[in-house]
Amino acid sequence: MANQGTYRIFGAELSPYSVKTRSYYRYKGIPHEWIPRSADSMAEYQKYARLPIIPAVATPEDEGLQDSTPILEAMEAKFPDPTTHPPTxxxxxxxxxxxxxxxxxxxxxxxxxRWKEEADQRSAAERLVATMMPNASDAERATMADQIRERMVGRVGVxxxxxxxxxxxxxxxxxxxxxxxxxxxxxxxxxxxxxxxxxxxxxxxxxxxxxxxxxxxxxxxxxxxxxxxxxxxxxxxxxxxxxxxxxxxxxxxxxxxxxxxxxxxxxxxxxxxxxxxxxxxxxxxxxxxxxxxxxxxxxxxxxxxxxxxxxxxxxxxxxxxxxxxxxxxxxxxx
Ligand SMILES: N[C@@H](CCC(=O)N[C@@H](CS)C(=O)NCC(=O)O)C(=O)O
Structure with a gap:
């Protein structure tokens, strides 16, 4: 496949829709860069994200794409081989x-x-904070992890x-x-x-x-x-x-x-x-x-x-x- 420029995927390992998208790009051999959304990449991410969700993909044409299914569909139309659609x-x-x-x-x-039992809540919150705030001190991360945990546990009803x-x-x-x-x-x-x-x-x-x-x-x-x-x-x-x-x-x-x-x-x-x-x-x-x-x-x-x-x-x-x-x-x- 001709190199038509590199796509940049802003995402997180703990975001199912982000890793879904990354895995798709890997399989298709579409040139891309994986950029964890963090304090460092936030300003760049915000340039491409109309909605405050991940993944957000920056195209080589400098457009922003969001929502994993339409992203996969747009890429499938542009890079049909190898197809990811079964034949009938x-x-x-x-x-x-x-x-x-x-x-x-x-x-x-x-x-x-993920947000039901304390062990899972803590594990997820700590890993989220580690990617979001790579340069923060242990104390800052611990405070942030507590805040995330509280917010997410309150959101399971969603x-x-x-x-x-x-x-x-x-x-x-x-x-x-x-x-x-x-x-x-x-x-x-x-x-x-x-x-x-x-x-x-x-x-x-x-x-x-x-x-x-x-x-x-x-x-x-x-x-x-x-x-x-x-x-x-x-x-x-x-x-x-x-x-x-x-x-x-x-x-x-x-x-x-x-x-x-x-x-x-x-x-x-x-x-x-x-x-x-x-x-x-x-x-x-x-x-x-x-x-x-x-x-x-x-x-x-x-x-x-x-x-x-x-x-x-x-x-x-x-x-x-x-x-x-x-x-x-x-x-x-x-
Ligand atoms: N339908 C969207 C869903 C994306 C989504 O809900 N992403 C979550 C993470 S998995 C999100 O960004 N939540 C807000 C946040 O993490 O800031 C897609 O398929 O891309």
Whole structure:
């Protein structure tokens, strides 16, 4: 690939969307520089970030890009090889759906556990401060870590984590890991021998969870997931994408058991926003999920609309329709 200039990715190791983006750039061989967002890089970061979130990518043309999915899409259009889309419209859509699931629901697994127990809270806050304030004294860092910990623990409700939903998130994490372990056994990536959007999205969250003490214990008992975590840090093609016939036995259960629940939740959030409700309660397979609906959920509603739009483009594909129907995802997408 011709060197068309270097992209600069402002991000953090503890930000799932940042490492997702970095891993994508690595796989595609797109020239880039990884710049941890810190006191030193803040002024530069702010030049490119319209929103106060990471990652922010500065392009060689000096534009700022944000939001990991549109970033990956823009890069895929500009640097099509090696493709990260499985070859059929149906598989491409399923990969995008799993990416969305990782970004939105996998984030609940990670965020809930990161800020639940004190050992995890401290571990994350200390590592965040170490990147943000590389030149600060130990005392300054300790004060800052306490402040971050307090702020983040108060924000778990933002991802819908509360006393009522904690058991649902925890059961989903345990089941999601079991299903991933089965699917990744004897397989390099979610759709076969090459990474897809699904890998980048889901991996960002699972890798981040693995850096936290509590989730690390759970993930270390899953050798195939563990190997995928390592592989995805700097992914390389190890073969071809598979067809749905070989993927289905272990990937369809993930759609049926977890992605379906995520879509039911996302649909309820979108309906609550549309009706101006301040709270939402939704039945997820007999378990009651209740949360407040505020600013951040507007983003979920927007991304649900986007995945529905993508489905609209391939809705005539009979193989895809059958998969989505069997797994119970269809009513939330059509
Ligand atoms: N949808 C966005 C989400 C980005 C996001 O939520 N980033 C978090 C970190 S993982 C963030 O920047 N939070 C505020 C902060 O860290 O200052 C994406 O995919 O890029």
């Amino acid at each position: 419209p149906a598989l491409k859509f399923l990969s995008e759906l799993l990416e969305e699931f990782g970004d939105e629901w996998g984030n609940k697994w990670m965020f809930h556990y 991802v819908g984590s509360n006393e009522a939903t904690a058991p649902i998130i925890e059961a989903s994490f345990a089941n999601g890991l079991d299903l991933l372990e089965k699917h990744l056994t004897g397989r390099a990536y979610l759709f076969g021998g090459r990474p897809s959007f699904a890998d980048f999205g889901l991996w960002g969250q699972v890798y981040n969870a693995w850096t936290d003490p509590t989730c690390k214990k759970a993930i270390d008992g899953k050798p195939a997931v563990r190997a995928w975590i390592d592989r995805m840090l700097d992914p390389k093609a190890e073969g071809d994408f598979e067809s749905w016939d070989t993927l289905a036995p272990t990937l369809e259960p993930l759609l049926q058991q977890e992605v379906r629940i995520f879509l039911a939740w996302a649909s309820a959030i979108a309906d609550a926003i549309a009706s101006g409700a301040a709270n939402v309660t939704v039945d997820l397979d007999g378990k009651s999920w209740s949360q407040t609906v505020g600013g951040p959920q507007k983003y979920h509603a927007k991304s649900l609309k986007e995945i529905r739009r993508k489905y609209g483009e391939v809705r005539d594909d009979p193989e895809l329709r059958a998969v989505l129907e069997r797994s119970g995802c269809l009513p939330h997408l059509a």
